[in-house]
Amino acid sequence: MDTLIIYCHPYAQSFNHVVLERMQSNLNSQGINYQLIDLYAEHFDPTYSAEELSLYHQGGTVDPLVRKYLALLKSCQTVIFITPCWWNSIPGMLKGFIDKVMKEGSNLSHTVTRTGIKGLLTNVQHCYVLTTSTSPTWYLRFFCGNAIQRVFVNTTLKQLGFEHRKWLNFGEISWSSPQRRQRYLQKIAQYRFK
Structure with missing residues (x-):
């Protein structure tokens, strides 16, 4: 798999969902092999249970989606996050994804050293x-x-080992005109990755 899309929005009629659809069309037109993680549709639980947290330092989990998601992250070259910005940051669902899926361990997402975190997702x-x-x-x-x-x-994302990171934001969405939205979607539809 070349690319992993991580989509984080609960509402299928949202502008974010249209962005996702345009992104998928773009990747298909470029012949890029991708997989989609739709956190809400897959009913990912972003919260830690006491049992889950007790397994953290061993890299363990009781959530099969955590194992699936980490395996996907370890097998791709490109990651595309599609998410709203809520209260100036990422939504709790996406924060919980980072908290639970990024497991400490020598063959997982990172290790912790005396000088900080060493990211292992350098793929x-x-x-x-x-x-x-x-x-x-x-x-x-x-x-x-x-x-x-x-x-x-x-x-x-840098601590986890991700290279060449780029943020693209569509601001003022509540006041955006249909024309401005279409221009942005056209940009997404034609964007060349890598």
């Missing part, structure tokens, strides 16, 4: 984070702490 050579937000992108960057770029993209 991911390209990562794209596509978000939508009510706030303008400049407002997220300069007045809200730039959490998507600074924390999620440049820290968390």
Whole structure:
């Protein structure tokens, strides 16, 4: 598998869902082999149980989706996240995905050393984070702490070993015109990956 899409939105009539459909059409037209993780449709539970957390340092899990998702992450070269930006950051569902799926262990997602985290998902050579937000992108960057770029993209994903990370945000979605939305969707439909 070349590419893994991680989709995080509960509403099938959302603009994010249209972005997902355009992305899938794009990848199909380029002949790129991909797999989709739809966190809400697959009923992923983003919360830790006491039993799940007790297995963390052994790299274990009681959730079969965690094993499936980690195996997919370890076998792809490109990861594409499609998610809204809620309250200036990623949704709780996506945060829970990172919390539960990224397992510590020598053949898992990372190890912890005295100097920090050593990411083991270095097979991911390209990562794209596509978000939508009510706030303008400049407002997220300069007045809200730039959490998507600074924390999620440049820290968390970097620590896990992801290379060549890029964030694309469609801001002011609530006030966007149909024409602006169409221009963005056309860009997604024609985007060349890698």
